[in-house]
């Protein structure tokens with residue numbers, strides 16, 4: 001299949017970016033990133049700089065790959081990361097726009113690579129259970145209802161790719177933050193700190209410059225892991241109860 | 250140089266307890282003055298950094314990833330072992346110890362493995378406390394499943410995403426220490442050199458991958474948790490950026506690489522589909538619990554399938570060869586990985602493969618659908634359910650267990666595995682070899698420790714499923730926090746090191762020169778193209794089956810290609826910027842040297858053991874034949890300068906608690 005690519009190039013955070021045109025011969029068995037590898041190999045053959053993009057596991061679990069493909073984070077397929085997207089979902093002659101995530105909290109590093117360390121800082125603000133190594137009791141000491149455990153797992157499958165932010169017109173990080181708050185609040189071990197955790201994480205989220213949530217739900221639609229917006233409601237409850245009792249800021 | 254494994258005295262089951270009660274401690278006040286560098290944030294690195302931070306040490310932690318959470322451990326699927334015996338099926342610390350030594354084909358160090366089995370239970374407790382959502386039964390209790398090479402159910406899991414959940418637990422523990430200020434985190438920093446001062450590891454040179462600047466970091470000791478080197482084969486199930494550079498750089502400074510030829514080829518991966526392919530995808534071994542492996546018994550059926558004229562379901566039951574069940578009745582589809590992989594190769598080499606390239610076998614769930622469906626129907630009080638109903642219920646049960654794996658398979662292949670059997674083929678997956686370490690997990694360079702997949706210590710010549718996660722977390726949470734004590738307790742009077750020392754300047758200059766050479770080269774071929782070619786040589790001659798002739802040939806080919814690489818590689822851009830091609834060039838350069846050493850090691854080891862199959866050394870039935878008389882040792886290679894030959898040091902393995910036996914799964 002013959003493709004026309006319009007790829008975002010940007011030297012560094014302070015440079016102005018632009019779309020660069022490429023034409024490419026691909027085949028339908030390739031993954032999207034393998035198609036990009038082929039493009040880069042061609043650029044290198046011409047002694048040009050390849051396009052920088054982030055990736056690692058290439059099986060949809062590490063959260064490194066990103067990209068906005070034809071306007072959609074991770075491209076057109078639901079529940080699929082860019083690295084799992086295959087070219088059989090495109091047609092011969094297609095034009096494909098490839099851009100980085102765009103959000104104030106994610107400055108561009110180069111081309112399609114952005115800095116998502118703000119997500120780390122949200123977790124550092126409180127996205128953990130305060131238990132040190134060696135303090136644990138037997139794993140079966142507290143039975144956990146299978147349903148709760150399963151819901152906690154669903155929230156915990158977030159890969160931190162930040163597609164939710166890229167999808168949101170307000171660049172809000174509510175889905176990411178609430179997934180962590182929910183994962184931990186749903187488990188008896190994490191319940192103790194739940195409200196305090198929500199408060200601290202939400203404050204950090206605001207500090208990083210993420211936007212407000214106005215219930216557009218694009219985050220849920222674009223999330224490659226199907227994280228539910230129910231988590232946002234759960235977080236709001238924890239946040240509210242923390243604000244009510246006026247716990248530390 | 251002599252190798253001292255520093256195994257504590259006493260009976261096997263008391264060693265670790267005695268060690269812990271007698272080892273020198275470092276007082277809280279002194280801990281605050283001691284600095285530790287941890288490189289890597291996978292299960293091993295993140296758990297070590299978090300635990301050392303909690304203890305009060307000053308930790309600097311590094312990863313080349315943009316976040317600690319992206320380490321390759323995130324991709325582990327199947328589960329983590331522990332000797333909890335929650336299933337009451339006769340499991341115990343001894344049995345886990347025994348299975349691991351046997352599974353490793355008697356090429357691991359008993360004392361280390363015993364300790365691993367001992368701390369396994371603490372890991373599960375710790376992870377549960379951190380909020381890891383392990384699978385549970387309706388009673389609310391933790392669930393288990395079984396994995397290859399064992400006859401008990403001791404594997405804890407979180408659907409098919411166990412590694413992800415465990416790593417997130419460790420990442421969160423690490424994040425907590427970062428927020429408390431005990432750990433300083435350096436993301437997007439790649440260690441490119443070790444700094445040795447007066448014979449001890451005292452720092453690293455790292456490249457800030459965002460700015461491209463080289464930076465110096467000093468500490469009282471250095472801990473590596475930098476993962477495995479399977480990507481020397483180019484195609485593997487490892488994440489694309491996994492590399493050997495940290496490990497190889499310390500070899501250049503005098504550390505030893507042990508058993509580099511021990512590579513695990515995993516039997517259940519999605520077969521390769523084309524030349525452009527960048528990586529291979531694992532289908533968790535847990536699938537072998539419920540899937541049955543087969544190929545068509547008749548060559549003409551196989552041919553028809555390869556040519557697309559027939560499908561797997563067209564082959565009647567009696568014309569299918571369930572070769573694992575046939576050859577290994579006691580373990581069947583659950584034989585260890587090395588055995589299963591070689592068996593698949595044998596069938597495909599005979600022409601029974603079921604994909605166009607001939608390199609693939611079936612993993613079939615049809616009987617599991619039926620079995621689970623019937624049991625579900627029974628529990629729902631459905632009398633005389635139809636075959637369709639049974640299948641529907643069975644599919645739902647399998648989906649609950651392995652849903653994400655089936656989904657992944659479909660995304661990659663475009664085929665629905667609920668409808669047609671999966672096709673699988675072995676692929677490089679894990680490296681048992683690694684930096685030589687003693688009982689303290691300290692390399693032969695004092696003050697340099699190695700944890701997790703980057704050391705050689707626990708899995709011998711073959712790793713059992715669900716044991717790498719166990720080892721990574723054991724090393725980081727429960728071993729190194731103690732075993733770092735003997736070294737650091739002697740350093741309490743050593744003041745902090747300055748990075749102005751000449752050793753730092755020298756190390757930095759060496760890196761600068763290395764990187765600049767790539768940029769000045771102005772060759773014509775991409776780094777990737779060289780990496781692919783290296784991978785092909787390795788797979789062909791140092792892969793699932795090896796022989797002297799092939800290995801000698803490979804050594805010559807690797808040397809030639811390495812020369813061509815240094816002459817003709819093209820790396821665009823500059824040093825002082827974000828430059829992924831430059832990162833890759835430095836990594837591939839190290840893979841070239843490691844690759845050669847792997848072949849040297851494989852050539853030296855004239856026996857077959859575990860993942861290392863020498864065609865010259867097999868039984869009449871074609872099974873691997875070990876040679877305990879001549880090869881019951883760990884081969885530790887010293888190779889600081891490639892201009893000279895590598896030097897072999899042998900650590901002879903003594904088996905006190907377990908009798909050396911031929912490994913049989915028949």
Ligand SMILES: Cc1cc2nc3c(=O)[nH]c(=O)nc-3n(C[C@H](O)[C@H](O)[C@H](O)COP(=O)(O)OP(=O)(O)OC[C@H]3O[C@@H](n4cnc5c(N)ncnc54)[C@H](O)[C@@H]3O)c2cc1C
Nearest residue numbers: 289290291292293322327328440476701702715716717718
């Ligand atoms: C697909 C797959 C599935 C698996 N499933 C299982 C399973 O079910 N059960 C099981 O027990 N095992 C499994 N394994 C094996 C297991 O996942 C790994 O062996 C284990 O996670 C390795 O952990 P680690 O901490 O040693 O290294 P890694 O997780 O690889 O971490 C290495 C870290 O080091 C950093 N690093 C490396 N070099 C440098 C450098 N030069 N400078 C700075 N940082 C550096 C990296 O950034 C990373 O943070 C699986 C492996 C694969 C490939």
Ligand code: FES
Nearest residue numbers: 056058063065083
């Ligand atoms: S590369 Fe890991 S999720 Fe896409």
